[in-house]
Amino acid sequence: MTSEITNYRDAFSLDGKVALVTGAAGTLGAEICRGLTSVGASVLITDIVEDRGIALRDELRNRGANAEFFKHNVTDESDWEAAMKMAVDSFGGLDTVVNAAAIVPMRLLADLDVEEFKKVQDVNVAGTLLGCKHASMTMRPGGISGRGGSIINLSSVMGLSGSIALASYNSSKGAVRLLTKSVAAECAMLNTGVRCNSIHPGIIDSDMGTLFLKQLVDLGVVPDMETAEAGFLAGVPMGESGKPQDIAAGIIYLASDASRYMTGAELVIDGGFYAT
Ligand SMILES: NC(=O)c1ccc[n+]([C@@H]2O[C@H](COP(=O)([O-])OP(=O)(O)OC[C@H]3O[C@@H](n4cnc5c(N)ncnc54)[C@H](O)[C@@H]3O)[C@@H](O)[C@H]2O)c1
Incomplete structure (x- = not known):
């Protein structure tokens, strides 16, 4: 665990920290990168979509931030190995991995094709699992970064309750919720210094x-x-x-040392949707 909080401004700062964000060419992923860099982090932007990822990299650099882009399919384990190496080679370490890549095809049950269901689980669940695996291996003592860190998984309020035409997505985001707790427990009990939490956006x-x-x-x-x-x-x-900035603000908190005692938790950011 990082040392006790003695100065709140320092605890909330990300100065000197390095983050990798998947699905970062998307709306939330991009805003998460803007948020993380605005409070001091360097960021490795990753996505399967290259042009929007590179445009975001250039936007962040124009604002004076340290940013790189890596073309990355989250279902491909060799891509994960290369992404970890690129983050550490580019910025000298890795402190935060945000698993934001996901797909959301909607289908009524009668029209649901099992191959499409499997594809959703592959990207949303297996992609997040690989992110947790490689982030923890990289950030734990003896890993190529080795200084602990924070993994943040994008679940959803749709990972907490069900909705019409969302059987594949609901299943995947519910799995991400419990995967997060499993990773959190294992990383803490093995004294890796790695935390893992999920974020549950509502309608953004x-x-x-x-x-x-x-x-x-x-x-x-x-x-x-x-x-x-x-x-x-x-x-x-x-x-x-909600606005994408509302989600980025939650990510900044979970990436910062201010959340040092928080792992396996669910941060719901939804205007009260799930509370009722
Ligand atoms: N937008 C919302 O209202 C909302 C609500 C709840 C949860 N979420 C979650 O937040 C996260 C980000 O959502 P968003 O609104 O930015 O979505 P988005 O569709 O704008 O972005 C998703 C990104 O993931 C990328 N992607 C898809 N498959 C990939 C793969 N195999 N490898 C790498 N990248 C891949 C896409 O290219 C895209 O850039 C998702 O996990 C989503 O489920 C979003």
């Missing part, structure tokens, strides 16, 4: 959020986007959707 203004509502319309569950949006917001006590 993002491409994925819009796609989710649009698929409800396309599947005929609701007549139009306005009805879909109103239906979901009716379930949010705070009455509005």
Whole structure:
């Protein structure tokens, strides 16, 4: 465990820390990279999509941040080995891995193809498992970074409760929730200095959020986007959707030494959606 908190500003700072973010070409992943670098971290941006990843790298560099991009398929173990090495070679170590890459095809049960179900588990669950495995091996004592660290897995409120047409995604995000606790327990009991927590965003203004509502319309569950949006917001006590920055702020906390005693926990950021 990192040393006790004696100065809160230092505890919340990420100065000198290094983070790797998967799915970082997406809406939340990109904002997470902006957030992490804004409080001092260097960041390795990874995604299967190259052009948006490189554009983000250039944007961050233009703001004076240390950023690199690595083309990375999270289901490929050799890609993970190369990504870990690149983070350490580029920035001198690794302190945080954010597993944000995911896919969310929506299908009613009668139309659900088992091959598509397996693909979702492969990217969302096996991809996150490989991230946890290689992050812990890299950050534990004797690893190529070896100074402990924090793994943060993007689950969802859809990993805590179910929803129409989301059997594959619900299953995958529920698995990420418990995978996180398993990794947390093992890393703590083996004294690796590695923590692992999950974040559970609710409805966030993002491409994925819009796609989710649009698929409800396309599947005929609701007549139009306005009805879909109103239906979901009716379930949010705070009455509005979240912003990508709300998720990045939670990631900064879990990456920082301020959360040094937190592992295996679930950080729900959803305007009260799951509370009701
Ligand atoms: N946006 C939301 O409202 C919301 C809500 C709850 C949870 N989440 C979770 O937050 C995370 C980020 O969501 P987002 O809104 O940024 O999604 P997004 O679709 O914008 O981004 C996901 C990224 O993952 C990448 N990706 C897909 N398959 C990959 C693979 N095999 N290897 C590497 N990268 C791959 C995509 O290229 C994309 O850039 C996801 O895990 C998602 O499930 C999002």
